[in-house]
Amino acid sequence: MKILGIIPARYASSRFPGKPLADICGKPMILRVCERAEMSKSLNAVIVATDDERIFDCVKRSGRIAVMTGSNLPNGTARCEEALRLYGEDFDAVINIQGDEPMLDPLMIDETAGLLEEDYCATLCRELHDGVSNPNIVKVVMSQNGYAMYFSRSLIPFNRSQKESVKIYQHIGIYGYSAEFLRKYVRMNDTPLSMAESLEQLKILENGYRIRIKVTASEAHNIGVDTPEDLEKVNVMINAGL
Numbered sequence: 001m002k003i004l005g006i007i008p009a010r011y012a013s014s015r016f017p018g019k020p021l022a023d024i025c026g027k028p029m030i031l032r033v034c035e036r037a038e039m040s041k042s043l044n045a046v047i048v049a050t051d052d053e054r055i056f057d058c059v060k061r062s063g064r065i066a067v068m069t070g071s072n073l074p075n076g077t078a079r080c081e082e083a084l085r086l087y088g089e090d091f092d093a094v095i096n097i098q099g100d101e102p103m104l105d106p107l108m109i110d111e112t113a114g115l116l117e118e119d120y121c122a123t124l125c126r127e128l129h130d131g132v133s134n135p136n137i138v139k140v141v142m143s144q145n146g147y148a149m150y151f152s153r154s155l156i157p158f159n160r161s162q163k164e165s166v167k168i169y170q171h172i173g174i175y176g177y178s179a180e181f182l183r184k185y186v187r188m189n190d191t192p193l194s195m196a197e198s199l200e201q202l203k204i205l206e207n208g209y210r211i212r213i214k215v216t217a218s219e220a221h222n223i224g225v226d227t228p229e230d231l232e233k234v235n236v237m238i239n240a241g242l
Contacts, residue, residue: 001093001113001116002044002090002091002092002093003042003043003044003091003092003094003113003176004043004044004045004087004089004093004094005040005045005046005047005109006048006049006079006080006083006084006095007033007034007037007046007048007049007097007098008048008049008080009030009048010052010079011051011052011054012052015227016225016228016231018054019225020050020055020100021055021058022225022228022231024102024231024238029099029100029102030058030099031058031064032102033098033104034048034062036102036103036104036105037097037104039106040109040110041106041110043109043113044091047064047066047067047087048067049079049080050067050069051069051071051073053068056068067083067086067087068086069082069086076096076098076099077182077185077186080094080182081094081183084182093116093178093179094177094179094182095109095112095176095177097109097174098173101224101225102225103220103222103223103234103238105216105222107216107217108172108174108216108218108220108222111216111217111218112174112176113176115214116176116177118212119210119212120177120180120209121176121177121181121204121210121212122175122177122212122213123171123172123212123213124171124172124174124213124214124215125142125169125171125213125214126215126216126218127167127168127169127170128170132155133155135153135154138151138170138173138199139151139152139153139155139168139170139171140171141156146212146213147210147211147213148210148211148212148213150202151171151201153198153199185203185204188207189203190203191207192206193205194206223237
């Protein structure tokens, strides 16, 4: 299977403008993410999909591949689909890699790629111990045969009986799609639950498609950089060799 890793990156951000170019120990964050993705054993190529010339030029100067996509795309998934078309090379599948996770464990990319050997859509999760009531942490419940049943910002499941030990799982925002399903996915309209939860992936479930999901074996510190305070935490951790 030929798999393309795509890192969507926008300059505009309400909480942290210019985030992809933020300095992390002397290197722009987008290049940190590229380096992590390039460590994967499963990707045949890694590209950055952006709508900003500053990010485009930064990536190109590093000797890597960047694709300029439209500025009015609704989300990173649509940016991935357009980048796949613009890149002009045939791939069987795409892995959407978050551009604000400079400490991403390449193992997660390989795990997602492994799931794509069996299915058209895949993602990961990990057991959650802290922040179970935090709406910014997306929870997921899954079936016994390894498919996502629902994603929510609320606590799921709610252990009403307290008689059984029930694990809570946090969704990890890495997605894999077959190229065919990605093209189909971006044509789906928003659905009631996806709008209510503000979780794009619920469109897949509401339209009757399945999402293969696996509990990652990675124990890495995956910190998404959403604010300057998050950036400082990452700088400290990388300086400490974590």
